[in-house]
Amino acid sequence: MRIENLELRSKKKEFRKLRCEVCFSILNSKFLILVCISLILLIAGIAKAGEAQIRKAMKESLVYLDISSYGYDQFRPWRNTDIEQKGGVGCAVGANLVLTPAWNLTNAKLVQAKVSGQNEYIPAKIKVIDYELDLALIELESDSLAKPLKPLKFKDKFERGAKLNYYWLDSSGNLTTGQGYLDRAEVRGSTVSYDRFLNYIVTNMSQETGTGQLYCDGTTPLGIACWSNQAIEAGLIPAGLINTFLQAAKETNYPGTPSVGFVTQQLLDPVKRTFLKMPPTLKNGVEVSTVFNLGTGSDMLKPGDVILAIDDKDLDAHGKFSHPAYDRVGFHHLINCHKVGDDIDFDIWRDGARQKLKVQAKNFSVEQMLVPWYEYGRQPEYVVTGGFVFQKLTRPYLTNFGKDWAGKTTPHLLYYLQDKAFKPTEERKDIVILSYVLPAQINLGYLDLAQLVVSKYNGIHVSSMSDIIKAQRHNPESKFDVVEFEFDNPTVVIPRGQLQQADMLIGNNYMIPKMVNVGE
């Protein structure tokens, strides 16, 4: 029994010891859990506080833009189109300066901003607009702001696959957010201009963006959205380009960004490379297919040149270079990164030998184009005389034909847009067309004429709209104005003696307030 008791005691002791160990162990793990929970709560709290902080910061840095657009009717250029209201997002880059895509401001007549916590609209005006970069700087009326905006600092940070948050302020002043993933960087054609520039592409977004929404990696502003599509992708204007733009915008006269003055085509065919006398060891280079009369390289490059490198960055056969962060990116980015006037180093292959060129970074205004790509905010140039409506050919004129416009328009007009738009010459600065004829007695027999390219007016070669004005004063003793056209078209003969009265009647009849709108 004793022995048994002793054994029992001993067992009880062991049991107590074991129980203590278990209890301690249990206590220990509970503690750990508690610590973990506390930590999680702490992190969540910090995150929440951080998020709240970000939201607060965003409210102080984002504005809603209310934009009223008022363009011109391309086919009746003396009248305006209907007023269009649209909204956009602005990001503060100064106490009263906000950044937004230029697309938001096409044909803008009135821009007003809404800031968080303030009911009334803040009057705003466009300070700088660059359609080629799709960026605009808007100045808000300081006196109307309850407090200064909190400027954001854009930083170039590219981590493929990074989860991005995006923010915007809606028309009620509420901050809205979404998420997407940074997928790639690529050079793409602008939605508002002829130019191409670097975009960060965000995928799997929670909703469509594209009107200036601010994208951040954590708390770092990366860029603003300039387009999005139904495949839930969005394009961002990256911080690098934004900062270049903001720097240039500080200058009294905004110098713009360099535009590329040539077109390339891939050079993959080994036979073509041999034909161009390129050694087999030379694997890189993209071929220049067309050289414009405007823009960077237009004065130095020739069709058939092979661009081997720009700024010592080798171009592959597709015209892309290796970027440490972006991987392969189109060469346009190398040119866009320069300031207008900079010398850019080109390594080219020409006439069977390698050559080095110093190519000056250039840009040009859209008005210099033979067929302007856009006319945002500008009244189209026209002359109405004797009911004949003469206009300057522009891309908006052609796109006004609607869906499938390229297939519907007169091919001869499209030819000038497709092949000659960037190739103005001293002899041909504009393409002047007879758009159509407003029926009146003076133009009896000519009503069917439309979309004809004017070649001569009173014997004077027409190289621009202003030539029509000059030609109308030519040969004052002549009884007629005589207009000739390209291709097989009749000659238009307008009796000068009847013009003044006819124009008055036509102006009244068709409610044309001004018969001529021609720039200098």
Next chain:
Amino acid sequence: MRSNSFLKALVVITLPFTFCSICKSAGLGEMEKSVVMLRSAGQEFDPVTPWKSKAFSQGVGSGLIIEGNRVLTNAHNVSNNKYVELQKENVAKRYPAKVAFIGHDCDLAILTVDDTAFFDDTIPLKLAGLPTVNSKVSTYGFPLGGRRISVTEGVVSRIQVDTYAHTGADSHLVIQTDAAINPGNSGGPVIQDGNVVGVAFQGLRQADNIGYMIPTTVIRHFLEDINDGIYDGFGSLGVVLYPGLHSPSYREYLKVPAGQQGIVVIDTLMHSSVESILKRNDVLVRIGDYKSDNDGRIDIYGLKLEMSEAVEVKQIGQQMEIVFYRDGLLQKATAAVALNRPVLEIARLYDVSPRYVCFGGLVFVPVTRNYLETWGPQWLIDVPFYLRYLFRNSMQLNEDSQRKEYVALSEIMPDELNAYAGSFKSQVIKSINDVPIWTLDDVRQNFEKAAEGYYVIKFMEVDQPLIIDVKTAKARQAEILKKYDIPAQTMLEGIK
């Protein structure tokens, strides 16, 4: 007067396959005995890879027996024909027939039958003149909706010059009627007072009861043309005209006397019979006996019709007198009636296989409407820009008198040789090794000519050339042809 005819929405009454078994019936009139049912099988060519044929199709149409044991029908009933048979109402026997003559530009064809028994108990139908507007006509034929001959009545609604949808480009006189003309009626006679006043041939898809017949003026021209055993076709003026004299200022500028009517010459077609006679800003006032008004219309057949009718009364090769004003002076000249076709043929072609050259896997074909129509129903919108530009403006764009046609790279049969040529597909060739290409045969010759080095192939409005290594191309040619079952490197003469 500028032709936009190919844009018009006329639609040929097609021949859907409606297999009819004829039952016995009593009480047939003489007329019904001379109206026949036509069954045909055709097979179109592929204009992109011309050595291949498209699936064959069958259809039913109508025809009428005319003098000389001949059957008159529409060309579109027997185009690209492989087989045709005829059947008379109430007669079970079917008679194989042959296409003796076909005029695609006027949508008419003559069939013959070897078995003369076919013409037993038939009376050749006679051609009448033009019916008057609002007079009654009866349409005979074998349209959809039944197995027996159908007769519908209506009135002549309009007589005018219009586009013949079969080619999509040729315009001649047409008679519009509200008598029902449906698929299967094509080629059947339209009768007035027991005589033929027309051959039913097309309808308007987007309208009710608008059908068209080919009048006897056109039928007679066709029949007269084939008398010598060859069909030459309808001639044209070969000029671009504009009704400019409606403008008193234009008239004064052109020094045309007040009261004088006429139509302004804007341009002449290259190589046309009037190219050396007329020039821009001449004013055409008369052709033969027909005076033009300011719309370019003449008084003919008791109607006001387009000036082209004055040319169409003549056969190819016959002379016509042209009277016109130039710099205020009245002038006369004589010109031969000719086909005067544009360098890029805008009419749809039939019965001739498209020509091609296939070298190094690159398939070159002439640019024709058939080729352009491979872009589908909206081809005028969907074709690549330069092809559309040429189709609409080849007359103005071609300044080279040696050019006979435009040639396009229609297809690339994939091979290591042409692996980088994809972007040149559907482009129009300009030169090979700087030798201009004016015909498809120029392509063949220039590929054959070079022995070494490169073929530098330039295309119109394309900045950079396609480069092909000569030796490699020649070495791989036989293998490429074999790989893709291409029977020959070139086919320069279309096979009927």
